[in-house]
Amino acid sequence: MAKIVGGILTSHVPAIGGAIARGQQNDPYWKPFFDGFKPVHKWLAAQQPDVAVMFYNDHGLNFFLDKMPTFAVGAADLYRNADEGWGLPVMQAVGGAQALSWHIIEHLVGAEFDITTCQSMLVDHAVMVPIQLCWPGAQPWPVKIVPIVINTVQHPLPSPARCLALGRAVGEALASWQGAERIVVLGTGGLSHQLDGERAGFINADYDRFCLDQIGPNPDAIAKDSALDIVELAGTQGVEVINWIAARGAMGADVRELSRNYHIPISNTAAATMLFETGSSLRAAA
Amino acid sequence: MAKIVGGILTSHVPAIGGAIARGQQNDPYWKPFFDGFKPVHKWLAAQQPDVAVMFYNDHGLNFFLDKMPTFAVGAADLYRNADEGWGLPVMQAVGGAQALSWHIIEHLVGAEFDITTCQSMLVDHAVMVPIQLCWPGAQPWPVKIVPIVINTVQHPLPSPARCLALGRAVGEALASWQGAERIVVLGTGGLSHQLDGERAGFINADYDRFCLDQIGPNPDAIAKDSALDIVELAGTQGVEVINWIAARGAMGADVRELSRNYHIPISNTAAATMLFETGSSLRAAA
């Protein structure tokens, strides 16, 4: 039986990829953020997950407005990264956990989630930056992925409550998967930031603290707000926290926070990283 | 206030488009099918709808397996037809009811339907054949459309019950639309047919009669079966009847059947056409 070993929530700011490419992890500007991954590295070395189920949003690499899914699930055996137009190095492709993808898809459609299935898909910095952060320098990447993409670009966005329900349905699918994989759940994006408009540069540390405190024990408290509420509270791109909400749903009912890091600013963003142990791994340890 | 004047359900077999292009409507093979549209023409001339909300499935023109939505809603102001690879003449583009599309999209996402929005989209014979059947020779086409695409290609398909719920949610959106349009709902595809496998040529007149009898008064009776049940009962492509189910949902609770036609065979298909007056137009007439 597959096992959900835990979950990682992290920002995916493109500039982090640039800092990695330039080896700036220990520069004063970057060190407070990268240091947040030390407990994650230690935990991953111990847990050795085989598969990462990743909730994120595409930033105009794979999806355009001609076909913009609310929720998309990858079903490929390989996901290529590509040029996004602003100079990040193109990363090595990452393998897909294809059979698990189809298992999740069958469960989601059966549970009345109207997903778009993607048998070929490019993955952008929202996948590649977190992978580089979790497994720095690893080649080939030590995990296969199931990418799950949430629309944060074109309003109307899915409600945070719907994202939480999606995550929980993915968690049910993982719980019923008969493979032997060790699975880690990732949610990428956020926290508060806004790139566009006269309010560009907006950061809301109070709201971010609320999210960091609630996402583990009480994600419904975050998910009760509407997507537009979160745009107002966290900024136009801060709404990417819906990826965290969905990922949290997939972790199952019980989680224990193992580490957290919060740092302002990385680029225009309040950057955060959290690590959770899940109920199933807690039980295994008990 | 917008008004839903009625609904039309019809097969969309590509060969019908070929027969129209060759002017074969009165040939003995074709006449029994085309004659079924006489009451539709008379009714449309009286009702003069401005907008057609069309539920159909794409046949590999606009969507491929790289991005295959369960439900997609068009949001363009113009929809082009294109070469599908087997020789049908390319039809004149049809206008889009763009503001109504976004109204429907807002309502559907708010009601937790995880649709894909399509701001540019090619429409295939499943749109153009029914339009030619309803408005023969009209140039420009007298209606603008809202295309709503249901996945009948890649299993898992949405459950028939989910399709009915989608249609009902679209009906709610139409009922709350403040525009002055007269709206007709179309559902295209079916009835029983199977193109592939050793069972190719399968037709199930008993099941089709059941659908024709129930779709008006009791669509839930059809929608209670699973998509695979319907594949078994109606054939691999006969499952396109889920487009009819969704369209029926959008017509509202009360409909009155005005005409029906059923004819075997058109190409490999049991071809059918139904015309319904909707509750709102019944009330207006009363």
Next chain:
Amino acid sequence: MSIAKAQTKERGGKRAIPGTPVFDGEAAARGYALNRMCYSFNDAANRAQFLEDEDGYCARFELTPEQREAVRNRDVLAMIAAGGNVYYLAKLAGIFGLNVQDVGAQQTGMSVDAFKQMLLDQAED
């Protein structure tokens, strides 16, 4: 409803409907290259290129040997066994001048005339 469903079997935990391909994830993963090639035939220029150089065109889309063989033999059941989906395969059949009756006849082992007659014989009146 009084219609009895045809006998179904379970195959690897999945429902099987005799003579009826269900294009699920497993089939789709197997068939991706073939279906992608067929999808390209929406474009007349691509159809012409295929007719000019079938080998080169199939190689460009990285068909599996099984898929290449099925295409070479114009064998629709073999294409389906190799993961082909009929919505896409129909575009390939069009290149060969085959319509859905021709394709149906081939899959059922009938002559085209017999297949057409079988369809007509299902008329109700």
Next chain:
Amino acid sequence: MSIAKAQTKERGGKRAIPGTPVFDGEAAARGYALNRMCYSFNDAANRAQFLEDEDGYCARFELTPEQREAVRNRDVLAMIAAGGNVYYLAKLAGIFGLNVQDVGAQQTGMSVDAFKQMLLDQAED
């Protein structure tokens, strides 16, 4: 939660959040040509073509006069007013060598240094 939401106004029945573009259907319909052009900038060859012949490139994507003017002036707020979405516009900004701090400074009327300092000043510790 004790955080008071910022004041919002209704504008044509829609919720407005001050200084905060909401990329809804209306904006998207207005901005489609501009966003489509920006999406093309994922491809380095397209970025080079734009730099070689900006007028021709914008004409090919049928930008509206308002969009063309906003691009000519490198005016991000005007691009957004013309329906641009920042996820796509960021690719255009990249061509001009502007990062998100440059873009933020321009939109807020600050110098880039002041904008960066504003970000740093929000640090909590």
